[in-house]
Amino acid sequence: VSERTPAQRGRAALAGGRYDEAVRCFAAAASLQPEDDDLHYHHAVALLWRGLPVDALAALESCIALRGPRLAAALELAVTIRKQIGLPVHGQMILPGARPVAMSTAPVGPMTTLPGTGVSPYAHSFRVAADQILASKRRP
């Protein structure tokens, strides 16, 4: 039986790329120490790697509500997530000096068409990805 705390196990899992385990550990740690904003923040980071950005926003809301040392980082991350997944950003969430999200601005050539890419900010990435999948199919 491991004597390490859920938070310690969560950090080890996150560093080791065991994201599902990291999510479970940080969820347990945050429920044991709900006043520790660092645990909510790392829970959010683990959820992002787990492919669950909407759930990460909920963890960040818990972090932000505590107004602790992670406040600025949590606000900046929440804004980034909301922008990238296409949710509106509330004015009060933007801190002075927050960095804008870098998106590809490379011109889109006559590449594969995907439904919806005409209005998606990820249009270029999606089209390049589609071309790569097609190229792999055509390879002998």
Place this chain on the structure above:
Amino acid sequence: MTERPAQVMAPVVLRFLARVAVADGVIDPSEIEVLVYVAATMGLAEADARRVLDDELATRSDAELLARQLPDPAHLRSVFGLGCMMALAEGQVARSEQQVLDAFARGAGLSATEAREILDEIAAQMV
């Protein structure tokens, strides 16, 4: 502190595509390379992409839940289209792959007709 992904949609897309690729029970090394490349187009470094893939192959995400992480309809339709491409890469969509696509479509709020139209559109481009 462990870094967060620079592009938060990348793990969602990568996990969904891996879920399609592994639906038939095995994933080819060439499919892994394609997925790593696709992840790179979305700003995910190779080492990070491989870690996410290892985690995904060990945990197998719920495709319906992944779709619910993308509230933007434009994102959803594009990502679903990429999933269709992965499924069609071997010529036809296997039953297990179709089940993953159906689950994603449910989470995306796509009707069966819409999902079919996207699949047909992608298939036509891949001929």
